[in-house]
Amino acid sequence: MHLVAVLALDQVIPFDLSVPVDTFGRVRLPDGEEPYEVRVCSVAPEVRAAGGVFTVRAPHGLETLAEADTIVLPGQADPTGPLPPGVADALRTAAANGTRIASICVGAFTLAATGLLDGRRATTHWAAARQLAERHPRVTVDPKVLYVDNGQFLTSAGAAAALDMCLHMVRKDHGSAVAAHTARLSVMPLEREGGQAQFIVHELPPAPAGTTLEPLLRWLEENCDRDLTLEEIASRAGMSTRTLNRRFREQTGTTPMRWLHRTRVRRAQYLLETTPYPVERIALKAGFGSPTAFRERFRRVVGTSPRAYRKAFQAARD
Template sequence: MKPVRVAVLAFEGVSLFHLSVPGIVFGVTPAPSGLPPYEVHYCAPTPGRVRCDQGMEIEVPGGLGAMDNADIVIVPAWNHPENAAPEVLSNALRQAHARGAQVVGLCLGAFVLGDAGLLDERRATTHWACRELFAKRFPRANFLPDVLYVDDGNVITSAGTVAAIDCCLNLVRQRHGADVANRVARLLVTPPHRQGGQAQYIEQPVPSLPSESRLPGVLEWAREHLSEPLSLDVLAEVARMSRRTFTRRFREATGMTFVKWLAAERIARAQLLLETTDLPIEQIATEVGFSSALSLRQHFAGQLHTSPSAYRRLFCEGQHGTSE
């Protein structure tokens, strides 16, 4: 399979975590079947030694020319979001995007994409702590302050630290499908692919009460019964909680309402079936628990801004293109 070329930007004060995430996700070993080789190269406006945010110095051998033939260009969190990125970097990003590369801003790296004008009239997000600054600096962006990541026109932006992993796993999913992305996640011992529309900020992510520890099992049970009519009452009964307690615990644990979570899970399952089977849309709708193909199409359009048929066609074309 043809290698996928990735250019990751380094700069003075760069986040060591964000600098490492692309190599960790795309270079996972042993590589699962279906994942082509990824060539991850690091570049900087000025090649040489760069001090990261943890105080360590790293040697970056290449300049911005690494972006010239990259399939994916990734900008880690920008350390001074109040300051504009240098114009030489903005030009390199615009040129990469113009020739068809995916351009990704992890966390505060979204500010660099905004400085390059790549977020104008596009949906975008960044870390919730800088939402006011982002909205002020980039008023032409369609800012979504609460999501994990968002992809609009080959320009991808993500939220805070760990969302960088979700974002890179989503890039794997886009190119190679849900099964490959989930196997990469298992090798990394990280939760499977999360939809970008999930909330950034979860009030209580770590269970602290015995009753809360039952929630992960209940969510897994729900995923195994998506084709059935599920409701808050049904899941509360499975969790052995009152409806009121379950509603509160569910929101604290997922950052979402039950209705939104259920729709996202059903769409994720529909994506998997569209990628891996030839089942008709009507049957997929039944398999994932929607009342009709129309309902599936409406939810699909609301979450992914495309139709199931167009998604299947685009995914198949993408698979063909990356396996040549």
């Protein structure tokens, strides 16, 4: 079983702490097996949560870091404070043994303080990016992405980006189907476009449960390979295009055509990961008019080419 150690230091940010505990704890393999064991550890039996509204009991000590396969570093209310005695050495020793280490939000300051991010690209919450770069000039800070995967070391931006990164690790460990199932259980939101779109993991975007658009969203998923127009989608929904656009904005935060394009990209991601199909065939199966249009849209949303995406995924799975 893969051991995930979540290090809770004083003034730990509760959301940062809960995301890896909850996400890895939800993962199930096709046979129902739980592939991860999650342990919360610290330098003391209890630590204060950010804001001082409650304390967090850590059942395990720093010795857990030496046993872990993955270590996750949540952020702290004051990320610039000195590390408690023993933390930096424990993390450096774990890294030397090949342990995967990931930081969430301003947890990047903890990881950077060990020197393990020197000469590497990293990210953190956009509001703290400049401070991280100034405090650790040997780290290349990129504030425009959801997360950065350097192989052994990963860093994520703030808030929901932690979930993106955790699901990314699940996909690397167990493939798209397992990650997609975990995402649905976590009610994973749509990926963000542009520079913030990295290797985000889903077979298809989950439809918001309980919304009036849910049947239409499922229909779009099933028919995304067709040359659909806004008028045809509105007709299927039994409403005008204007009303459809308004309902989509209200319930999904985007437009029908953007939802469709993202659905197509996710289907393409799944096919790139799980089949040997050439790009031309994947473009057709995912509903793009041409390989050129597919490559352009894929790069715009995912941030890389279909070929590079497939190569990265296959390397991770190997």
